[in-house]
Amino acid sequence: MPRLSVDDGLFFATGEALLLLPEDPERLADRLRLDLDVDPAAFVDPNADASPTGLPEARAASSFAATASTSLEGWPFELRRAAFIAGPLEWVELDSMNGHDRWLGAGPSRFDHRWSAAETAGVRTAIDGAIGLPTLDPLVTLLISGPRAPTEPTFVVELRGRGLVVHADQNAFWDASARMNVAQALSARWLGGRVLVHEAPELDHPEARTLWFTAGTTRFIAREQLFELGLLADIDYAAEIDWVELELATNPLRNLDSAQLAAIVDSKDPRAGLVRALLTARGAIYMAWLDQRLRTRDSKWGNDGVSESLRMLVSDAVAKQRREYPLSELLHFAAFQLDYENPPEAMLDQKFQAVVGDGQRPELPADTYGPCFSPKRRKLRPFALGFIDTSEPGAERPSFTMLDPEGPAAAAGLRADDVLVELDYLPGDPKSEVRLKVERGGEVVDIDYLPEGASTRVIQWVRDPSVPVEACVR
Template identity: 30%
Template sequence: MPILDETNRVRRVLYGSLAGLALAACAHTPAATAVSTPPAGTSGSVEKVETKQAQSRDPGLAILLRPSAQPSPRVHVEIDLDASDAELATWRVQRGSPERVTNVAARDGKGELTARVVAAADGAANIVLGRRPEGAVHLGYDVLAGDAGADDPVGILVLEDRFRGAGEGLVALPAAVEDAVLNITLTIDPEPLRVRGAASSLGAGRVRSTKARPRALRYATFMAGSLGSGAFDGIEGHDEGAWLGYTAFDPRPAIAELAQMRTAFGELFKADVPLAPWTYLFMSQARPIGSFSTTPRAGSTLVLLGPDEAWGAPLRVAIAQQLVRPWIGGELRIAPESGDDAQAWWFSEGVARHVAIRVLGRLGLLTPNQWRDTLAGELSVLATSPHRALGNTELSALAQKGNAVARATLAARGALYAAREGTALRARARRAKQEGQRDSLEGEILALLLAARSKVQPGQQTRSTITAQAWIDALSKDDPDAAKTFDSIVVRGEPVILPADALGPCFRASNGNYMAYDPGFDVEKTRADRESKVVGVRPDGPAAKAGLRDGDVLESMKSREGNADIPVKLVVTRAGTKVNVSYAPRGIQGRGQTWTRTPGISDERCGDPP
């Protein structure tokens, strides 16, 4: 099971505002669809060893993607593989369905090969060749688009002038070569769409070359259209970005900022320099403000956002959380004894988020008010979650089954636990005044990483998988209350109360009301519906009380997702008549710890985030 990939609905349903104050705007996390997250090892320096412009050499694997909208949306795929010693009789499209993989043809050094598409035991599409190939293999097929909504980060979207697709549904690979390091050339041909630009997780450009494990292609994103791009080189590494569609901000300085973040994470965790190349892919589409998603991909991050989304704290934190994951949840992982990966999401999602916020604050990319508001968003999740009283085992079981609210609760709990533990470590270090004592949670994580690296032979991949008890034991060396804190917050799910001075001199702690943002209907399924019919109107929700009905055709929607104080305004068509629907998207109310700015203290005196 992949480490992450959360949808922003995880927080859209829950994030509320402190009575009269929109705090949740800074409280988004990346998207959460388990199938779209690269497994450990596909997003770091081992999987994406090198990315550069294509060279005139014969690759071990060449792949061509040619999207077309006519006569029906589809992507033509051609793969050439030179791996004669491998078993190449069966090729798997991991997220493909047999009925959508068509027009299969194959040949090898001896001539034509018969090929058929069959359903695997898990429903995926297998392409089975009639005999074992000899020499290099050429495989061609079409993948029909249109079975996934525009919001699905691992779907296949082909329109008249643009394309976005994910390797899970496009790339067929034989199991025998998935983990072999090969020379790979990727070509995206956008000419049938009458556009010229293309980009992918390998970087901007229609043709890219890399040396990597083919498995990484399963977790890559591919795009084509009228797009812009930029690249940044430094001794720390190589960062590229590409953007498709209009955005309210200039992506070029944003990509430079992201490169700065990644460098900071590399320095924090003493990573090898240069870092593995990284690509940022932005795609603009019709979405309300606040309704964005960030999805981890192999060697890249995919960002889906609306044209009016600002480059601010919510996006910064969401993408930064993805950038820290090669270390937290990647190189260092918590392995639950039960084998249920969701039981470790408090770490891979929550602790990663905490570290991202801390680093952004130190870089000056979050103001004190912004990191306070982000923290308040986490407190809002716990205050308004219907699952807030569940322990980690029960909550993880819900999240593993796809319950987005449970997953949001896990991530928020993990982030607040990290803030609580980090505050305790720093306070104890100040009191003890012991030279060399680790005084932050980041320092504890670094110590665990360094210990793991010391046991690895040169050239081998570093990955440390530890138990929760090993994590507690490490913290207990510097915090005698570490086990008690972990049991209370993570294991049992008790309320998180930060010390009164946790946010420094700039903020005072108190208690207040939080209000969950609740649109009252399933926004994502409505947007995914081919006829834009409203789906999932809850009989007792605010939308139903305002008159919205299942089956209404959604013409337009104005809202600020995550903010329960700004009305949702809909225009729908019902029985041929346009109807205006407006309501306050207020859901569950709850009380929790709040933080008020102390007058007269400048930002410079606030210190770092908790």
């Protein structure tokens, strides 16, 4: 995402690009105050015609506070991660006993900002209740809508300061993809933001070895909370589960252990994206396995599942002003839920090492995802581009690396020394044709092919039409 942009009267910048923060390590350990005073009208063309309704108004805000003139106080890393925006902005303000939410949107879009803001506030409330704690500060969401390349995600969401920044394609609808991205970021406020679980601090590549938690666990929580709220349709919920199964069955790095995968991420290897997807899937399916065991136990503590363990961990972190926890402490909370007299921590750790560490798919009971979905083994040909796309947004030409000699691109005629001129494809869709133009020996060669991988048996979770919708949510 851009760190600094001024376009069509809109100013957007992140703390990294805008603020000159002290380099002295001792100063970086202190909280800092930033006095912000912005004239939003300065970013609006005075000759432009006003809209008939007078909206959107010229405003300014940050991911700390939805106001133009304020004093922001925080740790240097928080200010560095903050985002600032000024210009003509849509504005939505929601307050309740369960929290405060502010939404500021810029640019053309195909969805109603009021509806999206209300959904985001509801999801934030649900996630805070499931795994977090009530908060007094408003959650500020800044949405910037504009054109995006066909190969770029339609929605990109990240935590910035104490709020969210959403970059959206101007032609995108507010759909399951948008909701999942937002819900996962809201989960990451607590899981990864407030508390970070690592396998062991002495292991190599410690940050990369938390991806199962910061990406996998948050994706699991986001999916389950959205489905419980009725914001994910049956087909979208099943698609999310199937994505996890597909990654575990077809990711080309699936046979590597977590230490090998973490080393790839830290070495800036172009396969890092494949690693992140795989560790996300491993973390999500481990949480699904653990959640099912917790929900079906015979216990006086109720059946909130793994969210109760995560909530206890977050509460402990807030009470003790800690952030980093070893895996053993999370498993201790879960084991206590399973059997408070004889907590099976060793069994939970053994399963973690098998699933997340070694990539073994756990056996999931047929009711893991509730009574509405059951597993079926099917054969399919997954999406396989045949190389790794290393194209940078805004670059003059696309680029690629690591051509698979057995993949569909090589079979269609692409060579490792070809220079890409054009690259057009729909990520994740094996039935949508890839169109390439490559420069070879002074000539431009067209290459078109279907990005289908080898036929593979995978597990898909199928909706049982005989079960009524109201019975689906656990």
